[in-house]
Amino acid sequence: MSENINIKVKHLTRVEGHGNIVVNIKDGTVEKCQWQVPEAPRFFEAMVRGRDYDDIQTIVSRICGICSISHSLVATKAVEDALSIKVSEQTDDLRLLMHFSEQLQSHVLHVGYLVAPDLFSAPSVVPLVAAAPDAVLAIIKAHRVANEWSEILAGRITHPITIIPGGFSQIPTEAQLRQLQDNLKNLVDTLLAIVDVVLSVAGNLPAFERDTEYVSLAQKNNYAFYHGDIQSTDGKTMPVKNWEKVANEYVVEQSTAKWTKWNRQSYATGALARFNNNAEQISPLGKAVAEKFGLVKGCCNPYMNSVAQLAEAAHVTEKAIELIDKLLTKGLKTEKVKINPKPGRGHAAVEAPRGILFHSYEFDKDLKCTWGNMCIPTNQNHANMQLDFEKLVPEFMHLGEDGLRQTMEMLIRSYDPCISCSTHFLNVEFVR
Amino acid sequence: MSKPRVAIFDFACCEGCQLQIVNLEEEILDLIGAVDVVEWREAMSEQSEEYDIAIIEGSITRPEDEERIKDIRSKAKVLIAIGACATTGGLNKLKNNFDDLEEVKKCVYSDASTMPHLETAMTKAVDEVVTVDYKVHGCPIEKAEFGSIIRSLLLGKAPEIPDYPVCVECKKNENVCRWEYGEICLGPIIRAGCGAKCPTASYRCFGCRGYVDDPNVNAAVDVMDKYGLTVDQLKSKMVLFGSKQGPTL
Numbered sequence: 200m201s202e203n204i205n206i207k208v209k210h211l212t213r214v215e216g217h218g219n220i221v222v223n224i225k226d227g228t229v230e231k232c233q234w235q236v237p238e239a240p241r242f243f244e245a246m247v248r249g250r251d252y253d254d255i256q257t258i259v260s261r262i263c264g265i266c267s268i269s270h271s272l273v274a275t276k277a278v279e280d281a282l283s284i285k286v287s288e289q290t291d292d293l294r295l296l297m298h299f300s301e302q303l304q305s306h307v308l309h310v311g312y313l314v315a316p317d318l319f320s321a322p323s324v325v326p327l328v329a330a331a332p333d334a335v336l337a338i339i340k341a342h343r344v345a346n347e348w349s350e351i352l353a354g355r356i357t358h359p360i361t362i363i364p365g366g367f368s369q370i371p372t373e374a375q376l377r378q379l380q381d382n383l384k385n386l387v388d389t390l391l392a393i394v395d396v397v398l399s400v401a402g403n404l405p406a407f408e409r410d411t412e413y414v415s416l417a418q419k420n421n422y423a424f425y426h427g428d429i430q431s432t433d434g435k436t437m438p439v440k441n442w443e444k445v446a447n448e449y450v451v452e453q454s455t456a457k458w459t460k461w462n463r464q465s466y467a468t469g470a471l472a473r474f475n476n477n478a479e480q481i482s483p484l485g486k487a488v489a490e491k492f493g494l495v496k497g498c499c500n501p502y503m504n505s506v507a508q509l510a511e512a513a514h515v516t517e518k519a520i521e522l523i524d525k526l527l528t529k530g531l532k533t534e535k536v537k538i539n540p541k542p543g544r545g546h547a548a549v550e551a552p553r554g555i556l557f558h559s560y561e562f563d564k565d566l567k568c569t570w571g572n573m574c575i576p577t578n579q580n581h582a583n584m585q586l587d588f589e590k591l592v593p594e595f596m597h598l599g600e601d602g603l604r605q606t607m608e609m610l611i612r613s614y615d616p617c618i619s620c621s622t623h624f625l626n627v628e629f630v631r
Numbered sequence: 632m633s634k635p636r637v638a639i640f641d642f643a644c645c646e647g648c649q650l651q652i653v654n655l656e657e658e659i660l661d662l663i664g665a666v667d668v669v670e671w672r673e674a675m676s677e678q679s680e681e682y683d684i685a686i687i688e689g690s691i692t693r694p695e696d697e698e699r700i701k702d703i704r705s706k707a708k709v710l711i712a713i714g715a716c717a718t719t720g721g722l723n724k725l726k727n728n729f730d731d732l733e734e735v736k737k738c739v740y741s742d743a744s745t746m747p748h749l750e751t752a753m754t755k756a757v758d759e760v761v762t763v764d765y766k767v768h769g770c771p772i773e774k775a776e777f778g779s780i781i782r783s784l785l786l787g788k789a790p791e792i793p794d795y796p797v798c799v800e801c802k803k804n805e806n807v808c809r810w811e812y813g814e815i816c817l818g819p820i821i822r823a824g825c826g827a828k829c830p831t832a833s834y835r836c837f838g839c840r841g842y843v844d845d846p847n848v849n850a851a852v853d854v855m856d857k858y859g860l861t862v863d864q865l866k867s868k869m870v871l872f873g874s875k876q877g878p879t880l
Contacts (some may be wrong), residue, residue, distance in 0.1 A: 212676040215646050239643040239692050240751060245738040246725040254871060257837055261722045264647020264771060308653065312674060323675035325663060336657075343656040354832030356654055357647045357771045361832050369833040450743035619646055 202227055204596060206604045211611060213313045213323070215265055216577075216618025220588075220607050224596060232592045234585045234611065236454040238618050247571040252278050252540065252562050253364055259558070259573065260358045263617050265308065267358045268301040268349065269551035270558075272425070277558040278364050281545025282566070284538045289531070290366045295425050296522050297352035297359070298549065299515040302424065304345035305552035306470070306508040309615045310397060311338030314505045317609050318400040334396040337389050341512075344386050348519075351375050365536040373531050380523040383516050387484070390516060394488050394509055401492055404502040405606050409590050411499050411583065412463045413472035414445065416550050422473070422480035422514060424550045430476050432497075433462045439548040442557040446574045456618065458582040459574070465582035468554030469614060470507035471498065485514030501587055502613045508552075540566055551576050553615040577616045584611060635785070638670040638682035640703055642689030642696050643723055643754070647771040648714035649673050649688055654774050662778070665785055684709045684784070687763075690716040690723040691755040704761040709784065712757040713777065715770035715872055719841040720756040722770065724874040727753050756876075765790060769825055770839035770872065776824055793823040794844050797836050801827035809835045810858050815868045819854060820846035820878070838869060842877040 204224040211218045219235040247258055256274045260267040272294055279286065286294075312324050315338075321327055328335050346356045351371045353359030361368045371379075416423035417430035429437040429445050437445050448457040460466065474481070474489070478496040481489065489495070489510040494503055544561040554576025561570040587610055595606045639649060653674065655662065669679035685707035691697055704710055715721030729735050732751060736744035757763050765784070767777050783790040797818040801808075809816035809830055816835035818827070822843045829836050855865055869877075 210672055212672045212678075213674060215673060239696060241643055241692070241723055242726050242735050242738070242751070245729060245735040246722070248738070250871075251867065254837075254868075257871060258722060258725070261645050261647075261770065264645040264650045267645070267647060308650075312653065316676070322677050323671075325668070325675065328660060328663070339656050339659075342653070346654055346656070354834065355828050357650055360829050360834045363834070619644065 202596065202599075204600045204603060206600060206607070208604065208608065211608060213316070214612055214616050214618060215263075216616065218611060218616065218618050220604070220611070222592060222603070222607070224592070227596070229592050229596075232588050233453050234581065234588055236456045236581065236618055238455055240455050241619075243573065244571050247560070247568045250568050252282060252566045252568065255560060255568060255571075256362055259571075262573070262575070263619070264357050265305055265617060266301060266551040266553065266556075268297055268353060269549050269556055271359045271362045272298055273547050273549040273556050273558045274560075275362050275364055276547035276549070277545045277560050278562075279545070280547055281543050281560050281562055282364065282538070282540035283543065284365050284540060286366055287534055289526070289529070289534065292522060292526055293352060293367065293370060294362070296519055296526070297349065297362075298425050299519045299522075300345055300348035300352065302515045302552050303512050304342060304349060305615075306512045307338060307341045307345060307393070309552070310505050310508055310512075311342065311393065313612055313615075314609075315397065315400075317605070317612065318397065318403045320403075331396070334393070337392045337396070340389050341386060341393060344382050347382070348379055351379055363536060364540070365538040366534055367536075370531060370533065373527060376523050376527060376531070380520055383520050383523075386516055387513075390513055394491065394513070397505075397509060398491055401506070404500075404505075405595070405609065406500070407502065407587075407591055407594065407610075408499045409501070409587055411501070412461065412466040413475040414461060414466045414468050414579070415472040415476045415555055416548060417476045418480075420480065422477045422482070422485075424473075424515075429548065429555065431462055431466065432472075432475050435462060439557070440546045442546060442548060442559075442574065443572070446557065446579065448574065448578070454581060456578050456581055459579045460582060465586050466579065467501065467583045467614075468576045468579045469504050470511050470552070471501065471504040472554060473550060474498070474507040474510065481510060482514040482517040484517045485510040488513045501610060504613045504615065508615070542566065544570070551617075553577060553617055554579060575617065577614070577618060580614045580616065584614060584616075634665065634667040635683040636669045636679070636681060637666045637684045637686065638679060638703075638707075639668070639672075639686045640670075640688070641673065642687070642700070642717070643692045644689030644714065644716040646673060646688065648716075648767075651771050651774040651777060655778060658778065662781065666781075680706065682707060684711065686711050686713055687717050687757050688713050690720050691757060691760050692723065692751055692753075694752060697755075697760050700757060700760050709764050710757075710761065711765045711767065711780070712763045713767040714772050715768065715839050715841065717757045718763075718766040718768050719872070719876055720754050720759075720874075721839070721872050723754040724876065725870065727875045728870065766792065768792070768822055768840040773825055795823050796843055796846075797821045797823045797825065797827050797830070797840075799823050800825070801830045803827075804831050806830050810854065813858070815860060815864055817868060820848065820851050835868075838872040842873065846878050848878040
């Protein structure tokens with residue numbers, strides 16, 4: 200089709216942060232097709248310099264409001280690695296339980312509030328309140344339960360208070376955990392109702408595939424969120440301490456966020472990457488959700504990331520119910536945090552809801568931070584989004600300007616980008 | 632009377648304060664019923680150039696953003712700054728402690744730091760650029776306080792924003808003072824309204840809501856003496872959310 204199309208989306212809506220889409224097609228030939236990130240950088244790597252080791256999580260949690268628990272957890276793990284601090288099994292379990300709460304909160308927010316309107320051809324969730332009230336109320340309920348879950352463990356919903364190097368400032372009571380477990384058991388039907396609503400419009404997910412390298416944490420016997428090594432679907436693995444050899448960050452002119460590449464020109468991270476690396480370990484309920492949508496290991500359709508998130512929402516709920524059983528059976532103990540920190544450099548990774556997240560820090564003999572480096576999942580997806588665009592535009596230009604624009608907006612949203620996070624960090628030591 | 636048109640805009644921040652609006656959960660349906668939300672980029676595709684109330688999240692960190700906030704101010708009848716980044720500059724002002732922003736950029740972008748799209752300026756709170764009518768403090772904001780301020784505005788009342796320190800709410804919660812644990816807690820000089828969430832979770836106040844209007848700094852120094860701590864230790868904690876603002880010691 201010989202056609203002229205000009206798309207200029209400034210500040211894409213229904214995503215976290217600021218991104219632009221630019222496409223110029225002349226007589227059916229693509230002249231320009233770009234994913235641009237003009238977000239204002241905030242320079243966190245400079246901001247941690249000179250700060251006390253026990254202030255680091257308070258600072259870097261503010262990288263992202265949506266995944267503040269993941270940032271707090273990975274920072275605290277990296278600080279503990281740097282200062283040779285060990286934590287108890289109970290601390291590890293409670294942190295994992297907190298981490299699960301954020302996966303549920305973020306996935307419900309993304310699929311329910313940001314993606315679902317596209318599938319219903321609505322500009323936002325607001326018109327859906329009248330059109331599909333039961334579905335909206337189910338989404339709100341799941342979001343609320345996830346937030347209440349975070350609050351019990353983190354002290355408040357966003358920007359956790361209780362995570363400190365070596366353990367917790369405060370742990371929940373057994374009664375709170377019992378109540379939480381009841382809430383989660385009651386939530387399962389709500390989650391399945393949300394799954395069925397999305398399934399009813401899943402035909403509106405574009406049929407687009409591009410052979411992609413997927414990178415996530417992986418563990419032998421766990422669907423990895425909190426521990427594990429870095430794994431690529433191209434068969435490579437890497438210990439977390441060498442994460443900079445995975446990310447290989449570089450600066451491009453179309454973005455204030457750095458780009459990354461490992462074994463190919465780009466890679467993807469997020470729920471679909473986790474699923475593609477860990478599908479065998481997903482819980483029975485997570486597996487059942489994936490099967491409803493025909494999601495199988497090896498899927499290369501980026502729009503299916505939202506489906507993988509639904510499967511993970513079921514997985515974390517089911518796993519949390521088990522984990523609370525374990526904690527209650529052993530009995531919660533008030534553990535006084537006793538640490539003997541030693542200066543050094545440390546590294547850590549966790550899976551944020553939108554993909555693998557790396558932090559590293561170094562501390563001097565006074566335990567002041569001398570260097571910090573963070574690499575955010577959305578950074579790692581920017582190059583992959585651009586390459587998706589380059590394959591997608593010729594394949595979908597027959598939809599015309601509006602249809603193509605909508606398909607491209609949906610592609611970016613499917614990655615669940617956290618653009619403001621991704622612009623705050625880039626490596627490189629401070630040059631004095 | 633027609634419903635007031637509300638637009639929500641974000642600048643340099645983590646967008647966690649917008650999230651607290653979403654976190655109103657079921658209550659947000661009431662709010663949507665009482666006002667007409669005409670623009671909210673993070674949640675909606677609708678956009679509008681016409682609005683009565685502008686809600687601003689984030690700090691101003693670039694010349695282009697100063698122009699954008701001035702434009703928003705010229706269109707809005709009421710402008711509300713939400714969250715520490717907007718009300719005080721918050722954590723983003725840590726950057727302002729560096730004398731040379733070129734060094735800050737190099738720290739992050741290395742040799743690429745001179746590329747024009749990576750330009751940055753010193754962080755400003757919103758009221759350092761335009762007039763702000765109301766401030767909702769905190770990092771993040773308290774969703775209940777946000778709801779109450781919006782309700783007050785809809786009723787034509789002036790919202791009540793506390794001007795007493797966090798210690799007042801902390802005592803009410805019957806917490807043991809964090810100073811008794813040897814921690815440097817900023818409760819005595821920081822604005823209340825959070826319900827003393829951090830000390831109640833056994834963590835010191837680090838000052839995310841900014842200082843009360845007339846902080847009793849001398850008393851804070853006396854407290855340092857009482858617990859055998861130094862003013863430098865106090866300053867190292869005040870810097871997190873209080874860089875280049877408020878009392879000097």
